[in-house]
């Protein structure tokens with residue numbers, strides 16, 4: 196494997212010069228330095244802060260109504276604008292990094308084949324990982340589902356008499372409902388990632404896989420901290436808030452009985468695993484207490500250390516538009532006098548591996564790039580999906596857990612394909628979203644009204660003459676019908692937006708008049 200040197204300055208190739216840093220209009224500090232993402236997003240609000248919209252209401256196993264929760268998010272204009280801008284900022288930073296690496300597409304293709312190869316031979320690599328990790332002095336456990344994962348961790352903690360656990364961010368533990376379970380058995384869990392801690396204190400799930408509190412204004416954070424850790428409710432300065440949280444959390448970290456991390460990549464040939472963070476919080480969780488437990492989804496395995504180089508080069512660039520995370524920590528075995536456990540978790544992954552149209556979703560490295568680029572996600576907020584995973588990757592993973600409950604999610608997409616274009620491991624996300632729609636129809640999980648509407652639209656779109664006649668009729672009707680006929684319960688599209696005024700001339704008639712005739 197040969198990888199050329201990187202960096203825009205070395206390459207001399209810039210496909211999109213308008214994205215160069217010297218044209219960058221991001222916020223600047225008083226001494227002219229570009230502010231990073233968090234600081235740039237912390238500009239004072241000019242208007243009175245609005246109430247933070249909450250996520251989807253979950254009613255047992257009833258299908259999540261993503262549109263209803265998204266409507267509440269859209270109705271809070273400061274939140275919607277900030278959310279859209281922050282995530283689009285990340286998308287643009289990702290583009291700048293990508294254009295600095297001429298072999299970017301080669302890297303994506305390589306990453307995709309590494310992950311696909313590993314998934315095809317997953318059983319062999321998992322056994323190799325188990326043998327090597329055990330030889331390194333790590334205790335290995337296998338969990339078939341979320342409940343088993345939680346019981347195993349509980350047992351380990353009980354064996355050590357542990358009553359408090361510090362934990363770095365892990366989507367797998369969110370999948371397992373880990374915090375709620377631990378609360379039910381009387382063990383205190385303290386999140387060490389700042390965004391995740393904000394969400395924990397606000398009793399909310401993460402709204403994004405990389406930036407869990409990205410939907411919150413800093414005034415929301417000030418309100419949460421004022422209620423939970425006693426800060427000044429009128430002070431929303433980010434440095435003040437971050438320092439206050441640090442002072443409040445640090446004693447809890449130092450006194451914790453056990454630490455827990457997730458994992459970004461687990462290397463079969465060495466039995467080691469890697470956790471990437473920007474705050475060093477995984478290192479605190481792993482190194483302060485003597486007991487370290489790592490929860491690892493079985494799809495996190497890669498065969499060799501050299502494969503890590505490919506994936507690490509893609510991960511942070513795709514996620515945050517930075518060349519690498521501040522900390523890329525390798526864990527090989529227990530610290531001196533300590534104990535390390537790994538829980539390898541399936542929780543539906545084996546079944547997904549057997550789904551011909553959806554198995555490649557297991558390639559996901561949880562970078563969040565598909566979420567940052569998705570126009571629906573950016574304007575509806577992650578909590579509107581009412582699921583562990585939101586945005587485009589959520590649309591294809593969540594129904595594998597519960598096709599009934601998440602049956603509305605695959606329809607929260609414009610199918611524009613931008614998600615697939617930015618995915619560093621080349622998952623065909625938009626095609627899988629479409630495939631899920633077909634699958635949900637087969638499973639009778641699509642409402643009669645939606646099916647009938649789609650069938651009618653299909654009939655119409657397959658007959659050009661009928662389609663043009665219908666458009667002409669609709670244009671006349673839209674221009675003349677009273678408002679209550681257009682905006683009623685049957686027109687769900689018009690619930691949140693105005694139907695645009697029909698143009699005087701359609702593109703087709705313009706083309707007939709101006710182009711066809713001249714041939």
Ligand code: SF4
Pocket residue numbers: 513558559560561562563564565566588614617618619620621622624
């Ligand atoms: S699907 Fe691709 S872009 Fe989306 S989070 Fe996963 S790896 Fe990133």
